[in-house]
Amino acid sequence: MRRYLIIGNGVAGLAAALSIREHDAKGDITLVGDEAHPPYFRAGLSEWMHGALGDDELQVRPSALFERLRVREVVGRASHLDVDAQTVTLDDGTTFEWDKLLVATGARPFVPPWPGKELKNVFTYRTWDDCAAIKSAVLAQPDKPAVIVGAGILGLEFAWDCKGLGVGAVLLVREPKVGSPIFDDHAADKLLQRLQDDDVVVHLEEEVERFEGEGGAVAAVITTRGRRIECSAVVAAIGVAPETSLFTGTRIALERWVKVDAHLRTSHPDVYAAGDVATVFDPMLQAHAPTRTWEPSYWGGRIAGENMAGGSKQYLSCTMMNASLVYDLKYVLLGGFLSHGPDVETVLDPTPQGKYGVRKLLLKDDVIIGGTFLDDRRHTLAYRQLMQTRVKVTAFKERLLHADFDPNLALPKGTLDYYFY
Structure with a gap:
């Protein structure tokens, strides 16, 4: 019986588990995730924040599905990969052996070394737990705005959350426009107009100098222009980096992302990668490109799972379409x-x-x-x-x-x- 190990319980990991079971009725499947929540629709977190989605609606599978498909779920953080012994070890010392491994660890938020970043209520905006903590913090002081550092997709998404929660938002943007780098100047001007029509405060070409605290929690942001902004919370939304730390010290080819072939296989024949952590050749761009965002990650997981179970399906594209909301x-x-x-x-x-x-x-x-x-x-x-x-x-x-x-x-x-x- 083949042993399948999947690290990461986001959409790519979930899709891989389902795909493996479709093509191997007997194999042993273990899915390891570092969040206690079952797989959920990350793109729906904004709607959950202001009550448009409930907890059950945010989850992407019925609670009994994995039990029926005999997929073992484990909560823990994978910290060591031994490709020779074909094992993965978690932070708590638990070790899993595998015949086929998928790494779908996603991406981690980047936070600069701002003075005061260790204060309470300085958040990143990535997980369900992040959003629950942010919501609690801003609603505890509704008369103060939340400061959002960064005006990319996630920063603007949280600005919309603030409107839904009935609290103010102040955007600090290093660039001379919002929506950078994915929107050009014309689209960025339209986005800025939309924000201003909703009275969202936007400070362009202005960054964090430091945070001031009170009682151990952030109380104000001091900007590079000397502005002092009192706030209930700070949300850092200035970008993410692929979570490739599991590959450190292995022989698997690693650049910024893990490079995979058209079958989602890494340079090791039994190790696959999909989702935000991987980069695959895109025939439209004639270059390797990340498989990030929901739909490419889903298909990457499905195809990797099928190939782990003996298939030979190829992945043709990873950047064909990204459809969502900005603000x-x-x-x-x-x-x-x-x-x-x-x-x-x-x-x-x-x-x-x-x-x-x-x-x-x-x-x-x-x-x-x-x-x-x-x-x-x-x-x-x-x-x-x-x-x-x-x-x-x-x-x-x-x-x-x-x-x-x-x-x-x-x-x-x-x-x-x-x-x-």
Whole structure:
């Protein structure tokens, strides 16, 4: 009986466990996660914060599913990997042997060495427990704002949480725009307008100098411009780094991420990686790219699980589409949405819908290679399929984003939306 060990109980780990059982009815499956909660929909934490989702709705599987599928769940942090002995050891000394291993440890938030960062109520915004603690802290002092350091997706998501909780928010942004680095200047201007329309305070090109405390908890932020901002809590949302520490000291190829092949296999034939921790070759970008965000992580986990059980499925893409909310605006990012250079052409919708609407496609040799859609996501699946199938748009390029053009009509017959074959 083959022994499968999965480290990480996020979406990639969950998908892998289910996929393994679909292809191996008898194998022994152990899923190790460092959170006490069962797998949950991380992208739904914002809705949970202001009551739109309950605890049960946040979970991504029925509580009895793993019992029925004979998946053993273990709470603990994996701290040592021995690829020769094929074992993983947890912080508490528990050791697991494996025949096939998947590492899906995700990413960890980055917090600079700010003076005072050890004070209570200085948080990162990543896990269910993080969100529960933040919610408690800001509601305990509703007359004071929360200070959010960073205005990327997570920072703006928490700004929306503050509105839902009825508390103020102050954004400190190192860059000269919000939404960096994934939104261009045009989209960033629309985002800033949306925030200002909701009276969110935004300080651009201003950072944390230090924190002041009172009674062991943060009471104020002193900025690099000498501003003093009293607050109930501080949320650091300035980025994450892949959690690759388990690979330290092993022979497995490691750059910033763990590099995997099209089968999600690392440089060790029995060790796989998926989700935020991994980078796989993207045929659209012609380069390795991380498999982060929910959908790519899910498919990465499913394909890795099938291959661990003896399959040979290949993963074709990891950056085809990221669809979610930024603040309260729906957005979609396609492919190489940050591509630039003399051979990259930009096509803009001159009349997008919505007050904050942006629709932009990037072309190379008259083939779509990326796109950004904000507050107007019409036809994004069709544009994604045009990109995947590398359809030349020369004949209709000028009308590509016009309101009267339906890109579905330009798709080859039988086109399927795919991630693998």
